[in-house]
Amino acid sequence: MSRKPKIPFVVGPTAVGKxxxxxxxxxxxxxxxxSADSRQIFRYMDIGTAKVSRIIRQAIPHHFVDIIDPDxxxxxxxxxxxxxxxxxxxxxxxxxxxxxxxxxxxxxxLIHGFFSGDIKDRQIRIRLEExxxxxxxxxxxxxxxxxxxxxxxxxxxxxxxxxxxxxEVYQVSGIPFSEWHKKGNQEAFFxxxxxxxxxxRxxxxxxINQRVDRMFEQxxxxxxxxxxxxxxxxxxxxxxxxxxxxxxxxLRGEISLEEAKSLIKRNSRRYAxxxxxxxxxxxxxxWYEIQxxxxxxxxxxxxxxxxxxx
Numbered sequence: 001m002s003r004k005p006k007i008p009f010v011v012g013p014t015a016v017g018k019x020x021x022x023x024x025x026x027x028x029x030x031x032x033x034x035s036a037d038s039r040q041i042f043r044y045m046d047i048g049t050a051k052v053s054r055i056i057r058q059a060i061p062h063h064f065v066d067i068i069d070p071d072x073x074x075x076x077x078x079x080x081x082x083x084x085x086x087x088x089x090x091x092x093x094x095x096x097x098x099x100x101x102x103x104x105x106x107x108x109x110l111i112h113g114f115f116s117g118d119i120k121d122r123q124i125r126i127r128l129e130e131x132x133x134x135x136x137x138x139x140x141x142x143x144x145x146x147x148x149x150x151x152x153x154x155x156x157x158x159x160x161x162x163x164x165x166x167x168e169v170y171q172v173s174g175i176p177f178s179e180w181h182k183k184g185n186q187e188a189f190f191x192x193x194x195x196x197x198x199x200x201r202x203x204x205x206x207x208i209n210q211r212v213d214r215m216f217e218q219x220x221x222x223x224x225x226x227x228x229x230x231x232x233x234x235x236x237x238x239x240x241x242x243x244x245x246x247x248x249x250x251l252r253g254e255i256s257l258e259e260a261k262s263l264i265k266r267n268s269r270r271y272a273x274x275x276x277x278x279x280x281x282x283x284x285x286x287w288y289e290i291q292x293x294x295x296x297x298x299x300x301x302x303x304x305x306x307x308x309x310x
Contacts, residue, residue, distance in 0.1 A: 006190070007087060007099065007191065007192055008195065008307060010100045011101065011285065012196050012197035012275070014050075014208065014268060014275065015268070015272065016198065017296060021195075021296050021300060022098055024296045026060045031060070031095060031097070032063065032095050033060060034063045034087065035062055036083075036106040037065075037100075037106075042070045042238050043066045043069055044069075044227055046223065047218050051066075063083070070232045070239060071238070074174075077119075077172075078174045079106045080109035080113065104279060110188065110192075112186075113188070119168070119173050125164070128140065143167060150176070151178040194285040195286055195287075198276065199289060211268075212264050224239075224248060234252075242268055246267070
């Protein structure tokens with residue numbers, strides 16, 4: 001029986017240094033990087049999502065960066081299926097797929113497949129509940145009939161909770177709720193070897209604050225203005241995320257520039273805390289402490305040595 005190939009992952013909270021470590025690893029081993037970041041998939045959103053430069057992406061192949069427009073749809077389920085195929089192609093080229101990112105749901109879906117119980121998105125659920133209040137249950141049920149007629153036939157058109165839940169699952173995963181009842185957990189063909197980066201909370205929070213300051217220096221406001229000028233609505237899911245939503249509110253005159261900057265820092269810190277909670281539940285991750293950029297080369301060398309022992 002053939003052994004599953006070992007695929008390295010670099011995970012952790014925002015601003016901890018995942019991209020920098022992946023570039024350091026790329027200098028030492030022949031890798032192609034698979035971005036597991038639910039926002040870097042969008043074009044025209046570079047500064048606010050902290051994408052690596054185009055020069056680096058030309059030197060080191062990056063997958064799942066700039067693949068759809070901000071009004072496009074892409075889900076964790078779609079990422080799971082497509083990324084598994086990309087991993088096979090990278091292996092066929094005798095390269096090493098290196099998965100890098102902080103989107104926990106994307107990473108879980110890639111490694112373990114999806115249970116419908118795992119598929120949750122608070123923002124999508126809130127929006128569905130707002131639609132329920134403004135448009136009524138009939139409109140939502142008709143939408144369910146279009147996207148998942150099989151499940152719609154099985155439930156009552158007045159079953160609010162099941163209608164909301166099935167639409168939430170569909171919007172997050174891109175797969176009808178009825179299909180989840182037919183499929184089991186689809187474990188990956190590879191063995192995931194996860195390295196997690198972490199640092200003292202006060203150090204991470206200061207790095208987040210500094211990153212936000214750099215974003216504004218790099219032209220973050222102009223990036224958001226350009227998106228709006230292209231006709232993209234601030235109501236899009238892509239723009240209703242940390243950084244973009246605060247600047248959109250600023251541009252509408254709802255908050256000041258300083259308030260926007262302060263809120264972005266606060267909300268980014270909260271997001272980092274949620275990421276650490278998510279990844280902290282995964283006992284398979286091997287954690288490495290990082291203090292500054294000078295640690296990266298040492299961590300890369302140590303991890304490469306450890307990788308052989310997994």
